[in-house]
Amino acid sequence: MSQIRRDWVSKTSAGAILGFSLAIGLAGLFAWLTPGGLATPNKFQLVMWLIAPIWLTTLSLCFFFSSGMRAWLWLGGVNLLAYAGLFACRSFLR
């Protein structure tokens, strides 16, 4: 197996930026897909609480990627999936 690359800047930025957008996207999916949808009273607090664990888990673990490039590609891909889902919710569940 090849040596893991350090790539501090690209890995950290991938985890911080794409990890954050992923957290927002997944929290948004939770808001849409759990009973009651977006407008349910009092749900928004739990939705907001979900961001920190998703974001910081991604940031913490993204140094496992073998390179910064892979971190950006993988996290970018997962982001695309999450936001495609969010877009679908907006279009079909409104």
Added chain:
Amino acid sequence: MRSDVVRLYKVVHTWTGITAGMFMFIAFYAGSITVFAEPLARWVSSPAPVRLTALARSDELIAHTLAVRPDAAKEFTLYLTDTEDLWARLTWRKGKDDRTPWSAELSSGGDLRLAQSYRSSLADFVDNIHRTAGIPGANDIGETIMGVVSAVYAVALVSGLIIVLPSLVKDLFALRIGANLKRMWLDAHNVVGVVSLPFHIVIALSAVVFCLHEPLYDALDYVVYDGRLKSVMAASNPFNSIKKDERPAPMLPVNTLLERVKAASPSFVPAEMRYRNAGLRGASVQVWGYDARYMTRGKGFAVISPVTGEIANTDYLPGREGTWTGVVATFFALHFATFGGDIVRVCYFLLGIAGAFLFYSGNLLWIESRRRTERRNGGPVNQKTSTRLMSAATVGVCLGAICAISITIVAAKWLNGRVANIDVWHNGVYYAVFLASVLWSFLRGAAAASVELLWLAAIAAAAIPFTSLFSWASPALGMQGSASMAALGVDLVALSAALCFVWMARSAAHRVEYGPADSVWAASHRQLQEATR
């Protein structure tokens, strides 16, 4: 785990740890004290100079106050407990930031006595230090910085776990006390870190949320809610559960309202009632209180109409919350230790102190692994500038915060009622002691300063019980000590802390004189000899 991955995460752990360490030390130390905010508030308070109006006369008190001061009707609070930090039965203020609220009492003859006084709380001050790590300026600046620091601290936690995972079973319960001091500190750092990891994860994530919830809501509103989050929030707001209605209407007695709340939740213990728009049909009362049977946000509340006696909202009443607020209340409880009573609070206090140790020992390990050691037959060594500065900063900041908090507590008791604006004094005393300690540490070097500041910490902590002794011994001082168990607990904890600091000061002094000379912790004259030998 591949060794190159572990090496990578060692770097992550080192730099995230060293960035967050000292902020976190202050936040954890002050946070441990904040767990016992109520006993601290009671310790610093003198028993109220005016006897509180008997609870049974609350309705009379409310009616009299509203007749004389209609401006109080908009929002006033009736307190239901009788602890010594309570200074009036009924108070009202103009807006959230009004620091000079009015209060009302009934004399035994039935006359209404109004007073306006400056109120502040020592416990709030320590809580502010906890939330901002003492970063000066407006609270939200300090909190935003601490939100980012908490995120860095979360990364430090995960990376630390990844480093110890491969040798977890082998190393966890090995505390190798012996000649290799660095090994011993590392073992202690690891065992404290691993054992309290769940606590730290909970604290790190919730701290990020508490500090950064506003930008997080903004991001959600923009991306997910399409700008509609405000209206969702308004629809969820428990204070909007009673519709506005400005026609006058008589209000039910206090006891009737409390009985209705008791019927809704028998284990709930009310502590205060916040009236809004009293005397109107759209009036509401938030009954705030505690319930030891549930995980709560601290105080919970029910909203009740004082006109009809109907309970309008239980979203925040412990045990009666809905799904969503109930889950979130659990997160709050896990941060604030508002569940399980005093045993859990004591555990959180100890975990908080252990957390402070974790950050202190982390910095020591950073210094130790950069130490230049004397080679067996080699020449003299000089420690690097970076380790000298880091050791001085660690000693100055950590011990400085400990000394500053103790001295602020003592000063608060001596100054209570003698100065016009005690908040200014809290700040002045804290920052004077803190900055002087940091300066002292850089001037004297870490070795000497660690001993001197530990002695100061011991004296400052011991001054807390001695202040209580003085206040009982000479009533002429006019600062009547409280003799409740809660206040005595503060004295007892401070006394044991003082003894701990004495022990630490003595062993630090021993290290300065007799420890290895090729270390930042040796007396400077010994380091000099070493360097010129």
